[in-house]
Structures are given as C-alpha cells and as structure tokens.
Amino acid sequence: MKRSMVVVIPVLFTLSLVASGCGGSEGNTSKPTAAASDKPTTSPSQTKDSTNGSKLTLRFATWDTGDALKIEQDIAKKFEESHPNTKIQVEAYGDGFDQKLAAAIGANDAPDIMYMWDFPTYDANLEPLDDLMNNDVDLKRDDFYPGLFNYVKVDGKSYGLPAGFTTRIMYYNKKLFDQAGVPYPKEGWTWNELKESAKKLTDTSKKQYGIGIRASNDPYDLQGMIWSNGGSFISPDGKTIEGFMNGKETAEAAQLLGDLLKQKSGVVVGGKNQQSGDDIFKAGKIAMWESGIWPLDDFKKTGVDFGTVVMPSFEGKPLKGVVAESAISISKNSKYKKEAWEFVKFYASDVAIKMRTADLPVRKSVADQMKLSQDPLFQPFFKMLEASDNTPAFLLNPKWNEVNRNLTSAIDAVISGQNAKETLDLAVKDSQKFIK
Structure with a gap:
C-alpha cells in the first residue's frame, strides 16, 4: 500500500x-x-x-x-x-x-x-x-x-x-501516561479529553510533549477528523467547496491542531532538520502519535510500551475515519x-x-x-x-489535485500559527477556478 x-x-x-x-x-x-x-x-x-x-x-x-x-x-x-x-x-x-x-x-x-x-x-x-x-x-x-x-x-x-x-488510530506511550498519572485513553474518548491529557503529559523542561503534530499534513489524512466534527472539504456531489472547505466545522477541527501547538501541549515533528514522529515517539518524547499501521511492528521491535486506541470524537458527534x-x-x-x-x-x-x-x-x-x-x-x-x-474528496472531483495544493498550504499555515478560518477562506478563493 x-x-x-x-x-x-x-x-x-x-x-x-x-x-x-x-x-x-x-x-x-x-x-x-x-x-x-x-x-x-x-x-x-x-x-x-x-x-x-x-x-x-x-x-x-x-x-x-x-x-x-x-x-x-x-x-x-x-x-x-x-x-x-x-x-x-x-x-x-x-x-x-x-x-x-x-x-x-x-x-x-x-x-x-x-x-x-x-x-x-x-x-x-x-x-x-x-x-x-x-x-x-x-x-x-x-x-x-x-x-x-x-x-x-x-x-x-x-x-x-x-x-x-x-x-488511522492513536498510539500512546504507556510509560509516559503512568509517570504523569494520566489514565490511558479509551474507546469513546473526545478531543477535549485529548487536550486535557496532552497538557498533563507535557514537560517542556524534558522536551516531552503530549502529542506530535506533523509539520506538513496531508489533507487526505485529516479527513476523518474533519468528518468527525461534521465538516467536509467538499460537498457530497463534488461540485462545491464554498461553505465546506472553509465551513465552521472544518475550520474548528483544523484550528484544534494549531491550538495544541500554541498551548505547548504538542510539538511539531517531521519538518526540515527534524526527526519523524515515529522516531520521537520511540524515544519517549511524545506521549501520543496519530498514524496508520506502518510503525506498529517497529514500535514492538524497539520495545516501546505502547497501546493503541481509536481516534477521539467531538462531543455529541459520531466518530469518523478515513x-x-x-x-x-x-x-x-x-x-x-x-x-x-x-x-x-x-x-x-x-x-x-x-x-x-x-x-x-x-x-x-x-x-x-x-x-x-x-x-x-x-x-x-x-x-x-x-x-x-x-x-474522500479526491474521488468526488477530478480536479481535486489542484484544489488540494491550496488546501495543503492552508493547513500548513494553521500549523504555523495562522487562523484556520482565514487561511481556509483564502484557499477556497484561490481554488474556485478549478471547481467551476
């Protein structure tokens, strides 16, 4: 795959x-x-x-x-x-x-x-x-x-x-959770609970953080999170991005990632001259790491004491995945x-x-x-x-690749500290020509 x-x-x-x-x-x-x-x-x-x-x-x-x-x-x-x-x-x-x-x-x-x-x-x-x-x-x-x-x-x-x-699921380091006295995440947990746990799991003096956030995020991988909040990058018929890609629910979900960094509960990983999230998780410097099946076997081989759990949901909304x-x-x-x-x-x-x-x-x-x-x-x-x-959005519109470039830049800007709604509004404006 x-x-x-x-x-x-x-x-x-x-x-x-x-x-x-x-x-x-x-x-x-x-x-x-x-x-x-x-x-x-x-x-x-x-x-x-x-x-x-x-x-x-x-x-x-x-x-x-x-x-x-x-x-x-x-x-x-x-x-x-x-x-x-x-x-x-x-x-x-x-x-x-x-x-x-x-x-x-x-x-x-x-x-x-x-x-x-x-x-x-x-x-x-x-x-x-x-x-x-x-x-x-x-x-x-x-x-x-x-x-x-x-x-x-x-x-x-x-x-x-x-x-x-x-x-995509959440990996968590049991040793770090135990040291901080934080209960392990369980099926049915929420993003609010993740944020609270991430604060308690962060110790900047040790360069240890609650969660790792990728420096560059593929919008494809974020769709589960967006859908879980009731948002979407594109309309179900694949013809409209206005009010979807920059919709309230979509912006809220994207902003959550930026806020974790602003609150210093998360740390950027995988950027230029930075280690990957997999490696930092193995080193015990991030307590939670979102990914697919790819690193699981390596985590086991290197002796990390870890668990896995479904992704968190938003209060009162059904969990969605990609x-x-x-x-x-x-x-x-x-x-x-x-x-x-x-x-x-x-x-x-x-x-x-x-x-x-x-x-x-x-x-x-x-x-x-x-x-x-x-x-x-x-x-x-x-x-x-x-x-x-x-x-997924790319299966709904044959021009999605062009839109995706602008969307990727917008999400990267959110990770860098910019406002999610404003950057997504700009991405929609720059992408309308590809949808029409």
Missing part, C-alpha cells in the same frame, strides 16, 4: 492508502500523458506481447521496494505454481510509479496488472471489474470488508479489487484480461494476504484466522474501519 494517499495508502496510500495510509498525497488527478523521457526501460522480454516459451507472460507494476517487493515476487511465484502456463513479471516502478505508469499508458505499453489507488486519474485506462467481482463465486466477495469497495469506485464503477488497507487503501487493477488494453483476473483474484486470496505484512487483511476471515480482530493493538484499526463510510 502506498503510505501516502494516498495511499498509501499498500497505504495508499498512503497508499497513500493512502499512503498512505491505507498513506498522504491525494495524487495527480490529471489524466496521464506520454512522456518519452519517463518511459520505463524494458527489455524485449518485457513487451506487452511477450511469452516465455509456451507460457503467457503478464506484467505486474508495483510501487513497492525492498522487503515488500520481495514478498510480491514470492506471491507471483506462488501463483505460477498453480498456473504453470502463466508467468508473472513483477515490474518495480518504486517512487517513480505514477510517472512511469503514465508514460507506459501514453506509449500504449501499459502493464497488464498494476497496483492502484488514484482511480480518478487512471479510470479511463482501467478495466471495470464489477461484473467479474459479482459473477465469480470463487472470489467470495462477501468476505471482504464492505467499506473498502467505496475507495475503488469512480462514477459508480469499480476499477480495482481491494488488496490492503490501514485506518482509509488508506491499495488495490489491484487490470489495464483496459490488456490482451489477457481473463488471465489477469485470475492473478488479481489470487492476490486477494487467503494465501497471498497472509504473505503480506505491510498492511491489514482485506478479508474478514483472514483477520479472524490471524486473530488480529481480537488483538488489543489491532482492534482499533478495525473499529475505525467501521466508522470509515465517507467518500
């Missing part, structure tokens, strides 16, 4: 989610065009019509690197064991994923299968999967967490099969869609899901088999998934 949403979002990716977060940036929502200098370099065996002896070769493009890439290569080999006439050629686009994928599509040389989260950018080049998903009994669609399908749709059509995800999700898609121009679907389906099978460790399983049965849904550290992620039924 892309860590920034993305992801991911896989995330998303995240991919992000986000991605995120699945993680981050909402992505480039302009339609891809050919760029010769960015075209992936391929050998003759990597062309779209390639075969390996009597085998059919399917190209699979991924953004993953390192250990995650090795796992994908192992999944490909596992698939080949049960499909001896098909070879999966894993193509690692890495950090240049979007540029290389856009160049390949523009050159009519798209991979057959690809990781995906930014559906508004690529939907015209992807195969709709609704009929395949609905008619393939082997898929066991009912076993997927249903909310994940909300993140793969454009104009009501599904262009990807969910592959991995993360929601998902960083990665998915697997099929090129609209692939000559081997039937065979590609078999791999896509395998990638979301119990076997493949259990092989991957960088995200959460998209199938309820796998989460149960791995006892994740009963594990106190993992439970909050699944609780937040139940609360993640809103549609």
